[in-house]
Amino acid sequence: MKIGFAGFGCVNQGAYKIICERGIDVKISAVLVRNPATYQAQFPALPFTTNLSDLQSCEVVLEAISSDSYDIALFCAQNKIHYVTANKALVAAHYAYFTSLPTRFLFEASVMSGTPVISTLMSTFGLKSVRGILNGSCNYILTAQRNGQSQSEAISKAKQLGILEADPSADLDGLDAARKLLIICKTGGLNGDLKDVKMQSITNHQNTNINLKQISSYLNGVLTVKVEQIFENDSLANINGTMNAVELEFEFIGKITITGCGAGSEQTGFGQVCDLLRIMKGK
Known part of the structure; x- marks a missing residue:
């Protein structure tokens, strides 16, 4: 070929x-x-x-x-x-x-x-909701903050490692995660458009002593990308660094969680x- x-x-x-x-x-x-x-x-x-x-x-x-x-x-x-x-x-x-x-x-x-999220959706049906950590750059920064770094230090380090672009606004402001959320939703047969996604920047969250994650979700027709405090019993609590994960809920099998690398x-x-x-x- x-x-x-x-x-x-x-x-x-x-x-x-x-x-x-x-x-x-x-x-x-x-x-x-x-x-x-x-x-x-x-x-x-x-x-x-x-x-x-x-x-x-x-x-x-x-x-x-x-x-x-x-x-x-x-x-x-x-x-x-x-x-x-x-x-x-x-x-x-x-x-x-x-x-x-x-x-x-x-x-x-x-x-x-390369984590097989899209192929999973293409071989299933009945997607009801989506909730996940879809941007490895933001997850790296928020993890570093929890480990004691300031946000500015974490952003600087992420740029040095090539995790963030020179202009990191698409990552930090939620646009990158919003696009990925829409792709998941559309592949799974759910409706939505970029203008429908309510986005929140991680730069508004400087706290370093709680477990914060940038969470992308589709629930009952509402699309959001926002920073949330995650507790230990949450399936996304231990997704750290550049790792990503998405929790998909289907009509007949309930929830499954797919975890994998977010970059590379x-x-x-x-x-x-x-x-x-x-x-x-x-x-």
Whole structure:
């Protein structure tokens, strides 16, 4: 199968490493990036390009870019190319359109890295409620605060470790978690839009001696991302550092909790590769 990459940062590099290590039978036809010179010395065998039309030779494109990727996704759909994305902004905003097309549009890596939340929802029905810790950056900061660091110290350390972007507002203000919450809800058949999500910034919470978590939830049609005090008998109480977890409630089986990593090159790349394998296997 001929595949391509759109963007070649840490996520798609993680996917590429897994593909090579596992000997997955694909041919890489194009790697779309803004500046090929950035990558060519380290990856001399890969066909880097700045031309979107070079993706036409691909059967599947794995996309992981931090900016708006709508035009790339639309190009692939128009050219009957299956699309695998880690871009939560794209999925949250355009879920209904791209999932209605004949080509496959898969996005396991957009929520909780490679942890199989999306595939679980795709193979079930009757989702009633959602409650979880969906942003590893905020969870890291709030965990550090509980362990005695000031919030400014925790944010600075998170930036040093690469957990936070230089502009961390999407994480801190709840936008990132809101997008992931919407993806979970839409995949599970629940309605919602970004404007419907009530978001609260973690920067309003400086207390360091209680267990605070940024909790994303859908309950009785209400979507929220807010900071809550969590007690020890709570299923989310011991989800610390960059770890994520989501509690899903279904009509017939009640609640299940899925726990996994919230970030990482190979972890998120694993989600990309899982979707690629689903397409290759026709699932």
